[in-house]
Amino acid sequence: MGGHLSHLKPEQHSNVFVASCGPVRGNLYRHGEKSVDGFLGIPYAKPPIGELRFRKPVMADVWSKPRDCFEYGPRCPSSGMFYEKIDLKNQDVPDEANCLTLNVFRPRWQSKEYIKRPVMVFIHGGGFELCASRDYCDYSLTGTLPLKDVLVVTINYRLGALAFFSTGDETCPGNFGLWDQTLALKWVQKHIASFGGDSNNVTIFGQSAGGVSVDLLSLSPHSRDLFHKFVPMSGSAHVPFAIRTARNQLNVSLEYALNKGFTGSGSIELFEFMKNLPVEKLLERTGFEHSASGMVSFGPNLDGDFFPKPLEELRSEASKKPVMIGMAEHEGLLFAFTDPHFTTADEVLKKKIAAEFKEDVVDNPAKVRQDIFEYYMNFNRESDEKKLVAYTGDSIFNAGVILAAKSLATHGNNVFFYVFGYCNPDGFGPIGGILPFKVPTHCTELRYIVGEGVYSKFEPSETDLKMLEYMTTTFSNFAKYGNPNISGSTKWKSYIVNDNHKHFHITMGGYLSHLEAEPLPDILAASCGPIKGNSYRHGDKTVNGYLGIPYAQPPIGPLRFAKPLPADDWTDTRDCTQYGPRCPPSGFGNEKGLLVLPDVPDEATCLSLNVFVPGWESKEYKDKRPVMVYVHGGGFEVSSSREFCAYSMSSTLPLKDVILVTMNYRLGILGFFTTGDDVCPGNWGLWDQTLALKWVQKHIASFGGDPNNVTLFGQSAGGACVDLLTLSPHSRDLFQKIVPMSGSALCEFAMRPAKLQAGVFDDMLPRLGFTGSGSKEKLEFMRSLSWEKLTGKTGFTYKQSGWMSMTPNYDGDFFPKPLDELRKDASKRIMMTGIAGNEGILFAFTQLSEPHSNYSELLKNWIALDYKQDNMDNLESVRKEIFDYYTKDIPKDEDTMMRRTAEYVGDSLFHTGQLATAESAAKYGDDVWFYKFDYCNPDGFGVVKDALPYVAPTHGIELRYLFGDGIFSKFEPTEEELKMLDRFTTMFANFAKYGNPNETGSSKWEKYDPSRPGRHFRISYPDCEMVDEYCGGNWKFLEEIRKKNKCFQANVYGKKL
The missing domain is CATH 3.40.50.1820 (Alpha/Beta hydrolase fold, catalytic domain)
Structure with a gap:
C-alpha cells in the first residue's frame, strides 16, 4: 500500500495551536501555493480498558499542556473470522488502551467562501474487524479533499470482539464500535469550531463496513442528529453483513469465547471471561470460524439500545438529509478470487451461497441455495467466473445498496445514487496476479478520494489524476451544498423510487460521455426482429441508436475457428440500449498492454453491431439514407466498437444525414488462428466482417438505410481490413465506396503467407500446453481451451518479421489469388485514403x-x-x-x-x-x-x-x-x-x-x-x-x-x- 504522496514528509510545527480540547502541535503539508495543517492522534475517548472494556466510551478529558499531534495514534486490535482469513503482513502493533483517536486536516489559507468550513468525517472499512485511520497516508490525504476547502476528520473505533462482542442481553449488549463513532461525532460537535470547522455542516462518509456504519449512524437516535449529510459507499444498513439479531450475535460471540478457552455458562460468566482475556490472546490466529451466515463474525446487532426499534421504523423517524450512495461497478471481483482454497468458479459459487444462506437467516436453506445457484448459472454470462463475480457483488453489496437508496428516497431523503465505473488496470498490485480480469471493484474508488492505493501504492497516471480531481470535487460539492453536481451541471439527478436501477455512472470517455441517452418510446420493427433503442439529443435534432445487435451465432464450440453463421431473427422485443461485450483480445500487442480496458470480454456474445440513425425526416433522401460502416483498428488483436462513446459518436457523422454502423469482429487467436492448411485456414475476423456487411445488405433498409450506397471505412488494422475486403470475391460486392485510413492491403503488416502465419501460432501453442503434432490435433486442442486460457498472457513472443503477430494470411480461400490480381479483378469503385x-x-x-x-x-x-x-x-x-x-x-x-x-x-x-x-x-x-x-x-x-x-x-x-x-x-x-x-x-x-x-x-x-x-x-x-x-x-x-x-x-x- 501507499499514497500518491507518501514519498513526501510533512514539516512539524513548533507553534502551538490552541484548540478547545487542549493545545496541540501539528504538521504542515505543502501543495504548491496551498498548505494544509494536520493534527494526528488526538484522543477523543478515555482508554477503553479495565472497566471500560465492553462498555460505552467516555469522552477524553481536555488538557492544558501542549500535545504533540505529529503522528497517527495506534490502531485498535483486530479479531474475528474475517481477521483470521486476511493476513495483513508487516502491520504495526495495535494498542487497546490508546487507539481511540481521531485526526483533523484543515486548509491553512483563508477561505473566500466560508467563515467556518464544511466538515467531512471519514469512517474506515475493514469488515468491522480490520484497518484503521492510519492506513491512509496523511500527506496523500491532504492532497485531496482538504484542497477543496473542507475540513476532513478521520477516526479510529474499536474492532472485532472488543467492539461487537455481545451476550445478547443487558449484561453486554455490544455495538461498542458504533458508540465509539458516535462519541467521535460528539467530539466534532464540541471541538471542531476551534479548528475552523462548521459544526452545523458536517458530512459523514465511509466505505464498505464504514459505509454500513454511516448508514446505521443515520438511523440511531443516539447519533443521527450529530451530522447533516451522509455518504455510504459500498455498504448500507441493508447489506447482509450490516447487522444481526442479538441472539445470532450472541451465538457468534459464544463460539468465539469457546475457541479462546471459555468453559463456563451464562451471560455474566461469559462477560467476565472476555473482559479479562488478555488482548494478546485476542490477536492470536486460532482458525476460528463461526456457524452463522455471513463472512463477518463480529458486527452490529439489534441490541434494543443503540437501535431501540426496527431499522425501517428508525428510518421513517429520522430527520431528512441529503444522501449520496453507491458502489463500484464490479464489487464482487475482489472477494470472488482471493480465497486461498479456490477450486473452480462454480464450486466457489456454491460455497459462497452456502455461507450466506444458513438456517439462521432463511427457512429451507437447501432450496434457497439451489434456486440462487440455478439463477446465476443460467444468467446471460458466458463464463462461470463472471457468474461468480456477479453473485458475490450482488449478495454482499449491490442488492443492499439499492435497497437502501430506495428506502431512503421512500422516506423523503434527497438521494444521489451512483456506480463507480473507472479503474486503472495497472493499479491492483499483487492482487492483480490472481484476478482473471481487472475492472472497477471493491475499494477502487478510494484512491480517487483520499489518494491511497489500497491494493498497492497509488502511482497515478494523468487520467487517474483527472479522476481524482473529479471525485474530490464531487464529494466536496456534496459536503458543501448537498448536491454533487459540478459547476451548475444537473446531469446527476436525484434518485427516483420507481426507477430504482437508474444511477449516475462515473467514468471517462468521449466529449459527450457526460450525457445520458433517453430510451426510445417506440419499438423499431426491424427486419431482423423488433428492437428497443436509445435517443441521443443534439439541439433540435435527435439520433436513434440501436446497440449490441447480434449479427452472428455465438462463435463457440464447433463455430470457434470456423466461418460465422448468421444470427437467427427474433420475434420478442430485444433491448438494444447497451453496447455488446468486446471480443477477447490476444496476441503480442495484447501481451504488451497495447490497449488495456476494464470491461469484461465475452467470446459467445461479442459478434454484434451498432446502428445510429438520424431521427428526423431527410430533405435530401426521401427513401433511404447513405450508410457508412466502420471497422475498428487495434492491430487485429485488441479494441472493439464499444471503445467509442455512443453519445459522442451520435453527434458526428449521423448529424450529417447518414446512417452509421459499427461492428465487432473476432480478434487475435480467435480471429486469425491458422494451421496453414485446409484444417484451419484462418482469417475468421475477415469472415466476421463479411457477414456483418451481408447483415447490412439484408437489414439496413428497415432502419432507413440504402444498401446500394454503402461506404466502408476503417483505421489502422481496420483500414487494412477495409482494403482487403475490397479485394476478396467473398466481400467486395457488398459495398460501393471505401476509406482505408492509416492502413491498407499494401502495408507490410496487413498480411503474411499462410505458412509463416501458421509458424507464429506454432510458437504460441507450447505456451498454452500443447504437446501434440499435426493440424487436426492443434485445432482440437485450441477448441478445447477456455477463451480465458486461450487469451491469457503467457509471455508469448514470435520470431517472424513484423510488428503484429496475429494477422490475416494468404489462405487460398478468402484470398484465392495474389492481392494484385484480385485488385485487377475487382469492380471499380471510389476510394478515399x-x-x-x-x-x-x-x-x-x-x-x-x-x-x-x-x-x-x-x-x-x-x-x-x-x-x-x-x-x-x-x-x-x-x-x-x-x-x-x-x-x-x-x-x-x-x-x-x-x-x-x-x-x-x-x-x-x-x-x-x-x-x-x-x-x-x-x-x-x-x-x-x-x-x-x-x-x-x-x-x-x-x-x-x-x-x-x-x-x-x-x-x-x-x-x-x-x-x-x-x-x-x-x-x-x-x-x-x-x-x-x-x-x-x-x-x-x-x-x-x-x-x-x-x-x-x-x-x-x-x-x-x-x-x-x-x-x-x-x-x-x-x-x-x-x-x-x-x-x-x-x-x-x-x-x-x-x-x-x-x-x-x-x-x-x-x-x-
Missing part, C-alpha cells in the same frame, strides 16, 4: 521493449523487427542499407536521430503502403482521393504525452474529429477543434453521399493523379491545401526495399517464398 502527418511518433517510442541506449540503436531495433530471415535475403546488407539511408547527411545528435527514427517507423508501417495502395487502385481504374491529416491539439494526448519526446499529428489522432472520442485521453474540444470536427465529418459524409469529399461547391481537393504520385490533400485548420511533397520522398527508397521483401512479394504478386 490517407495517413496522419506523423504516423510513426505513437509507435516509435512506446512499443519496443528491446533495450537501447540511444536513438541510433532504437532505429536499428525497428529495422531488425521489420526485416528478418523469413522475409529478406542478404539480411544484414538490407538492414545496413536502410539504416544508412535514414542517417546519411544528417547531424547525429539525439534530437535529429529521434525524429529520423519516428520518420522510419511511420514510413515503414504506414506511409509507403498507403501511397502504394493509392497508386495500385488508380492504376486499375478506381477514383482515388488521397490525403494527409495534419492537425492536432498538443494538449489532447493525455498520459501518452509523457512517453513521447514531442507531439504532432500521429496515428489515431484523426478519430477524435470523426467520432468525438478522445482515443488517448478524454476529448475536451476547444472551439477550434469543434470546427475541425465539423470540417472532417463533412468531408467523410460528402464522400459517402456523393463519392467526392470536397465541401459544397469546392474543387480544392483534387483526385489522385498517378503521374504526380506524392501529391495529396493536406487536411488541417484553418487551411487545407494540395501538396506535392509526401513524407520527404522516403517512400521511393522503401518501395525499392519492398521489391526484395519475399513475404510481401508472395502476398501481392504471387511470387514463391
